[in-house]
Amino acid sequence: MSETNRTASSGQSGPVVAVLGTGTMGEAMARNIAAAGLGLRVWNRNRAVAEPLAGAGATVCGTPAEACRGADVVLTALANEKVVADVMDQARDGLAGRPVWMQTCTVSPDGGRRLAQQADRLGVPYVEAPLLGTKEPAVAGTLTVLAASPQREARELVRPVLEAVGSRTVWLDEVGQPSGLKLAYNAWVLTTxxxxxxxxxxxxxxxxxxxxxxxxxxxxxLNSPYVQTKGPRMLDDDLDTPSFPLEAAAKDAGLITDTARAAGLHLGIAEVVSERLHLASDDGLGRADVAATYRMSRHAAV
Known part of the structure; x- marks a missing residue:
């Protein structure tokens, strides 16, 4: 069924969106999607985490397939490539209407291509769409989205969703390139x-x-808002409410170094940063903000 027919039959002024994963980023995007007047269906592995979105007008669903049924766009905001792939397999029975799958999780370029191949097997159009930004721009709807799709028509279908969650979309030529650009960006963020x-x-x-x-x-x-935000938070030890959880940063750091090695590169600074973040996560700081790396001892061993 075409986007026009499906949205008209739902009484909405735009596409119906299924958000799979309502953690920090998924919840914020879902609220902005609802605020934009788009139909919203949500699912989270822990249903209690998704329930508050009912107050924003969302239909809270018990399974990924139920959430995707009747949707025009399926937005995945999940932890990593494996979780994304598993959840979309669970959604298979709800994809008969061929909704566009908009995948926002940070993965490697090869991971982005593998998920595009999964979309082909599921018979749905695919938009790779990793996000630049943390909790605050997600809440404000000012994320930058890096995007690519093998189906040109999918760009227009996801446009209202992109406008709801972000202030800028950068379209690249091929799937895999947005994930590569995201890793390059995060290498700078984590080094900073x-x-x-x-x-x-x-x-x-x-x-x-x-x-x-x-x-x-x-x-x-060399000044930046990032320096002026993270530095004072470090000095004030205001690090337990995450904008970007340290465990997620450690995962991304591992993707950066693994992807670089596979490309024949040795990124010396990125390797050290990845080691620091994994040590901090192992030390119990994973759920704190990425800036909690400041709590780690830097005293040389005697």
Missing amino acids: VEGIAESLTLAGTLGVDPHMVIDVIDGSG
């Missing part, structure tokens, strides 16, 4: 976080007020 943590630690160890590091960066050519 670790760099801030090390600079603040070094200043304090040398008897300098670490706040002065943030102060002298401010107004310089």
Whole structure:
């Protein structure tokens, strides 16, 4: 059935969207989708996590297949490639209407291509759409979406969803490229976080007020809102409410280094950052903000 017929029959002014995964990012996107006047169906492995979205007008469903039934767009906001693939297999019986699958999880370029092949097997159009941004821009609807699709018509079908969740969409030529760009972007983000943590630690160890590091960066050519946000949070130890959970950052760091190695690259800084984040996660900081890497000891072993 065409998008026009399906949305008209539902009484909605745009596509009906099924959001599979209502964690931090999925919930925020779902609320913005509902606020944009689009029909919304949601599923989460823990149903209690999805239930609050009923107050925003969502139909809360018990299975992925139920959520996808009658949807025009299926948006996956899940933890990793394996979980995404497993959930979409569970959704198979709800995909008879051939909704566009919009996949937002951070995966490797090969992972993006594998999921596109899965979409072919499921008989649905596929849009690879990893996100740039954390909790705050997700809530504000100002994410940047990196996108590609082997089906040109799918771009128009997901346009209202992209407009609801983000302020910018960057279209690339081929599936795999958005995931590659996302990993390159996250390599910079994670290097910046670790760099801030090390600079603040070094200043304090040398008897300098670490706040002065943030102060002298401010107004310089290397300043950024990210530095001015994460630095003070580190110094205030305001790290237990995550914008970007450290365990997710560690997963992405592993993707970056694994993908680089497979391409014949050795990224020295990324390797160290990945090690630091995995150590912090193993030390119980996985559910804190990525900036909680600052809590890790940097004192040399004697």
